[in-house]
Amino acid sequence: MPRYIIALTALGCALPAAAQENSTIVVLGGVLPLPPATPAYGSVTIDRDRLTDSASGRIETILADVAGFQQFRRSDSRSANPSAQGATVRALGGNASSRTLVLLDGIPVADPFFGYIPFNALVPERLSLVRITRGGGVGAFGAGAVAGTIELASATRADLPLLSASAFYGSRDASELSASFSPNLGAGFVSISGRWDRGDGFWTTPENQRVSASVTARYESWSTSVRAAVPLRTDFELQAHATVFRDDRTLRFAGADSRSEGMDASIRLIGRGAWQVDALAYVQARDFGNVVISATNFRKTLDQRKTPSTGIGGKIELRPPVGKAHVLRIGADTRYATGDMYEDPYSTVTGLATAHRHAGGDQTTTGFFIEDDWTLGRLILTGGARADRWSIRNGFNDSTSPAGVLTHIGYADRKDWRVSFRGGALLRLSEVASVRAAAYTGFRLPTLNELYRGFVVFPITTQANPALKPETLKGFEAGFDVKPAGGVTLSASAFLIHVEKAIANVTVNTTTRRRQNVDAIVAKGIELNASARRGDASLSASYAYTDSKVKAPGQQFDGLRPAQTPAHAASTTLAWAPERGPSLSATLRYVSTQYEDDLQTDALPGAFTVDATASLPLGHGASLVGRVENLFDKAVITRNAGGSIDLGTSRTIWVGVRFAR
Structure with missing residues (x-):
């Protein structure tokens, strides 16, 4: 992997469960306690039991348990183009970049160039929980949280057995192997894990549209991770994390291959003394390549050879002792992203390259934030602000002809300040009921991909736009949470959000779209x-x-x-999981009609799917496990471009063994 350095995604961020906002329990590999006003923003938590019991074994389908979460398309990380796997919530889609800030142990995981999420590298068994906040964010790295935040927390010492492993065999000659080893290391621990999977893939092309060049969505991916947590003294802990991954896919036609790979590393210092400290630094090294095949003569039309990118960042957050009624957080964070795109268009007549293109640029965001939670009996008030200095620099687009003639376009540097705010209130009416409200602002820079790289999904070419402006958010929400009986929790939220200068893929003509800022996207709804x-x-x-x-x-x-963007989304999981004996679960999901394009000419019909899992203990830590994705083999349309259709995951059956001791 050229230009790659081993990387570090530290944290242990084993976020204490939502019911333990003020917990002082110290968990090795964990983080500082959640501020007491966290529930004011209506977070939803997915626990480890759910993370380790899904039919697909993939984090992106588990995240769909929270209605409103979506990627750009309905495909998962086996059959989607990786660059289309942005994450968003609250029906703010419209392009493939992530409007939701995704953090692993407090560190942004989005690709520095594209903004997509490398879901194949986020293995559910390595996590302790996920917390999804669908509103805007102002705290650390909050500059990217236009449509909320998804916080992934690595498994802690308490979550990890000494040894775990699983092996599955599935439909269409699919295989999935994973293992982890997590011994104590002095007073700390280290966890080493790996996962590999492959499959011949299902048909994404409907039978009546297949041609001689059509192939199934073959895939192969692997990732390895090393994470360690070591106490330095009674109130300080050092955490370090490194992940290496690669993913290869073939989409629709023979030769239409994509490749994504990366090496991430991080280090984090947690201080739990009178002055609490959370300091981290990280580096990301990523690359992406993609070949586009003509849908008319099935020859190569574009070779996006490589897109190397680097992300570097860090954060420091301090919580000074200001009295029991207050939790004050002050800090700063910074992110730097740089990337280049190298691609060659090809003549479908001669088969020769017609040009050599090279484009890219740099981005920096540095923010200073302050936030306080003030407890007044049953009422908790929270408020915070960020000031961000952002810049977009060194943008260029070069094209060299086969004869060696260079055409160079350079773009003017841009920079500015952006101030964001958020505030909320949580009132506990009784032991079983509370009400909450929050308001917030925020912004997101256009990605380097949106600025400088176009793409083709036949028959549509989507053009880049180096003049794109940042998106800005204003939002308000209110809701309640009740526990009417033991073990029962109900919550509801109503929201109104307004994203100005929203970046969308705008139709220019029947074969061309262009990324543009539109006046606004306004979304209102209930959750x-x-x-x-x-x-x-x-x-x-x-x-x-x-x-x-x-x-x-x-x-x-x-x-x-x-x-x-669908109007309706729903998910339900029912499970029977005794402490001993067989367990069963079923997940039902529905998503309503979406449209492929901004003019609503091509519809993606609504879809209802059912997944199921079953487990039978064999003794000595081993279990026999069965999993079924899309049990009733529902045809889920993921793309419709003028009648050219792609389909989502067909029925897939897995049988395997899982071991943990």
């Missing part, structure tokens, strides 16, 4: 969540309704829904 547990049985459910519209006076798409 409902419920969970219940009685004995060995449990249920969790989530529903989101979003009325999302593009505001673009004078444009054809004014008043229409943004591309790729």
Whole structure:
């Protein structure tokens, strides 16, 4: 991997569960306690039991337990183009970049160039929990949280057995192997884990559209991770993390291969004394390549040979002792991203390259933040602000002809300040009921990909736009949480958000789209969540309704829904999991109609799918496990470009063995 340095994604961020906001329990490999006003922003938590019991074994499908979460398309990380795997919530889609800030142990994981999330490297068994906050964020790295934050917490010492392993065999000659070894290391611990999977893949092309060049969505990926946590003294802990991964996929046509790879590393210092400290630094080294095959003569039309990128950043957060009624957080963070795109277009007649293109640039965001939670009996007030200095620099686009003639375009550097705020209130009416409200602002820079790299998904070419401006957010939400009976929790939120200068793929003509800032996307809706547990049985459910519209006076798409955004999304998981004996679970999901494009000419019909898992203990830490994805083999349309269709995961059956001691 050229230009790669081993990387470091530290943290242990084993976020204490939402019910333990003020817990002082120290968990080795964990983080500082959550501030007491955290529930004011309506977070939803996915626990480790769920993370280790899903039909797909992939984090992106587990995140869909929280209705409203979506990627750009409905495909998972076996059959989507990696560069299309942005994460967002609240029906703010419309392009493939992430409007939601995704953190692993407090560190941004999005690709520095594209903004997509490398889901294949985020293995669920390595996590202790996930917390999804669908509103805006102002704290550390909050500059990217236009549509909320997804916080992934690595497994702590308490979560990890000494040795665990699993082996599965699935439909279409698919294999999945994983293992971890987590011994104590003096007073600390180290965890070494790896995962590899491959498959011949399902048909993404409908039978009536297949041609001689059509192939199944073959895939192969692997990742390895090393994480360590060591106490330095009674109130300080050092955590370090490194991950290396690679993912190869073939999409639709023979030769239409994509490749993504990376090496990330981080180091983190946690101080739990009178002055609490959370300091971290990280580096990311990534690359991406992709070949585009013509859908008419099935020859190579574009070779996006490589897109090397580097991300470097860090944070320091201090919590000074200001009295029991206050939790004050002050700090600063910075992120630097640089990347280059190298691609060669090819003539489908001669088979020769017609040009050599090279484009790229740099971005920096440095923010200073302050936030305080003030407890007044049953009322908790919270408020915070960020000031960010951002810059977009050294942008260029070069094209060299086969004869060696260079055409160079350079773009002017840009920089500015952006100030963001958020505030909220949480009122505990009783031991079983509370109400909350929050308001926030925020912003997101366009990615280097949006600025400098176009792409082709036949028959549509989407052009880059180096003049894109940052998106800005204003939002408000209110809701309540109740526990009407033991083991039962209900919550509801209503929200209104307004994203100005939203970046969208705008139709220019029947074969061309261009990334542009539109006046605004306005989304309003409701989110409902419920969970219940009685004995060995449990249920969790989530529903989101979003009325999302593009505001673009004078444009054809004014008043229409943004591309790729459903109005309704729902997910329910029912499980039977006794402490001893067989366990069963089923997950039902529904997503309503979406549209491929901004003009709503190509529809993606609604889809209802069912997944299921079963486990039978064999003794001595071993279990026989069965998993079924898309049990009823529902045809889920993930792309519709003028009638050219791609399909999502077909029924996939897995059988395997899992071991933990």
